[in-house]
Amino acid sequence: MSLSEKILSAGVIGAGGAGFPTHIKANAETKIVVANGAECEPLIHKDYELMVHFGEEIVEGLKLLRESTGASKALFGIKKKNTVAINSVKKHFNGSNIELTYLGDFYPSGDEYELVYEATGRLIPPAGISLDIGCVVNNVETLYNIFKANKNEPVTEKLVCVTGSVKKPSTFFAQVGISFKELIDFAGGASVKDFGIFIGGVMMGKLTFDLDEVVTKTTAGLIILPKDHYLIKRKNQPEQNWHRIGKSACDQCSFCTEFCPRYLLGYQVEPHKVMRSLGFTKTGSAVWNQMAELCCSCGLCTLYSCPEDLYPKEACDKAKTEMRNEGIKFVQQKPVKVHPIKEGRRVPLNQLIQKLRLKDFDKPAPFNPEKPIAHSVKILLKQHIGEASFPLVKEGENAKEGQLIAGIPEGKLSANVHSSIAGKVEEITGGYIKIVK
Ligand code: SF4
Numbered sequence: 290m291s292l293s294e295k296i297l298s299a300g301v302i303g304a305g306g307a308g309f310p311t312h313i314k315a316n317a318e319t320k321i322v323v324a325n326g327a328e329c330e331p332l333i334h335k336d337y338e339l340m341v342h343f344g345e346e347i348v349e350g351l352k353l354l355r356e357s358t359g360a361s362k363a364l365f366g367i368k369k370k371n372t373v374a375i376n377s378v379k380k381h382f383n384g385s386n387i388e389l390t391y392l393g394d395f396y397p398s399g400d401e402y403e404l405v406y407e408a409t410g411r412l413i414p415p416a417g418i419s420l421d422i423g424c425v426v427n428n429v430e431t432l433y434n435i436f437k438a439n440k441n442e443p444v445t446e447k448l449v450c451v452t453g454s455v456k457k458p459s460t461f462f463a464q465v466g467i468s469f470k471e472l473i474d475f476a477g478g479a480s481v482k483d484f485g486i487f488i489g490g491v492m493m494g495k496l497t498f499d500l501d502e503v504v505t506k507t508t509a510g511l512i513i514l515p516k517d518h519y520l521i522k523r524k525n526q527p528e529q530n531w532h533r534i535g536k537s538a539c540d541q542c543s544f545c546t547e548f549c550p551r552y553l554l555g556y557q558v559e560p561h562k563v564m565r566s567l568g569f570t571k572t573g574s575a576v577w578n579q580m581a582e583l584c585c586s587c588g589l590c591t592l593y594s595c596p597e598d599l600y601p602k603e604a605c606d607k608a609k610t611e612m613r614n615e616g617i618k619f620v621q622q623k624p625v626k627v628h629p630i631k632e633g634r635r636v637p638l639n640q641l642i643q644k645l646r647l648k649d650f651d652k653p654a655p656f657n658p659e660k661p662i663a664h665s666v667k668i669l670l671k672q673h674i675g676e677a678s679f680p681l682v683k684e685g686e687n688a689k690e691g692q693l694i695a696g697i698p699e700g701k702l703s704a705n706v707h708s709s710i711a712g713k714v715e716e717i718t719g720g721y722i723k724i725v726k
């Protein structure tokens with residue numbers, strides 16, 4: 290079996306958040322492979338811990354990918370401040386000609402467009418992918434999973450960082466499908482009575498109050514914050530408020546655009562114009578909301594740049610959905626050219642943490658080799674970009690740990706799904722398979 294076939298069989302998808310099926314990337318021919326160890330979401334430290342404790346597996350995954358894609362160059366993007374992680378991965382390079390790309394401690398340094406530019410000096414074409422300029426980028430946990438797939442081990446666990454208002458902030462492997470309640474209990478329990486949970490981070494993640502939600506192959510971690518924290522109150526507004534307030538209060542100062550990392554890289558992303566379009570009732574190529582198309586939803590404009598505490602990121606998200614529904618595709622008019630002030634406008638992570646009122650929660654989350662015990666798991670059929678996978682088991686059947694339980698629809702972009710525990714298939718719905726130990 291080729292590496293790409295093994296990856297497909299093991300159900301590896303991008304673990305960094307997007308969930309793009311990895312077998313497609315491993316099957317490509319490219320010149321450069323890049324490991325993304327940039328991790329920049331405030332408080333989340335799971336990639337750092339993975340690099341410290343599993344440096345060899347990550348580097349081997351990168352070498353396997355370089356071989357399978359025929360790339361002549363391998364780069365490893367990592368923050369300069371993370372010296373322990375740097376030493377942990379570097380000692381496994383063994384003359385294999387992997388180069389380190391040292392990154393500053395800025396937000397967002399893990400955005401693929403940003404990382405590729407930092408590592409190679411190349412700019413991804415507007416709305417393009419890194420493959421368009423001869424690069425394949427993978428998050429370090431994806432590389433770890435590639436290493437395991439090569440040994441025929443499917444993805445049944447996810448490395449998560451559980452931090453914030455918990456008694457024992459920590460990073461550990463958890464079974465795909467385990468509930469958030471069990472994760473929080475494993476991290477010592479919440480240290481406050483009323484709390485909200487940011488899934489995957491406060492900048493790009495989602496807010497929930499539902500402890501029954503479950504871990505997927507892309508869950509980076511949980512940030513628990515008291516219910517009266519500024520970020521919970523800010524995020525927990527009804528959607529119509531975001532846009533109603535924006536319509537009346539945006540003074541078009543354009544700070545949101547001036548600090549936008551995509552705008553500074555030279556892409557036509559102008560959130561202040563998208564905010565202006567909130568006054569219109571329609572979407573369309575003649576309306577300013579097309580300036581949202583190349584936004585990466587990093588959240589900087591909403592949570593850092595806007596002096597009025599408005600919601601330009603959310604306006605961009607809404608604009609992108611409306612444009613997609615209308616079938617309108619924005620084509621950048623100008624050549625991509627890095628803004629001369631880019632370096633001077635980067636946002637230090639520390640400053641962002643301060644602004645987000647997270648200083649008191651910014652603690653290490655050391656790796657714990659123990660795992661929570663899952664008595665039942667709810668494994669989602671769509672954890673990846675593309676089509677949902679379809680069940681290959683029936684209710685009442687027994688499933689083994691690591692057994693393939695959902696497959697890829699013929700000819701579609703999708704990913705295999707495996708059981709993360711041994712048990713009985715109790716329920717199958719259009720959205721998930723529930724297995725009870
Ligand atoms: S920073 Fe805020 S007030 Fe200024 S243009 Fe952007 S959304 Fe409007």
Ligand code: SF4
Pocket residue numbers: 545548549550551552558559560583584585586587588589590591601602605
């Ligand atoms: S979320 Fe805001 S700052 Fe981030 S890319 Fe989109 S428009 Fe730019």
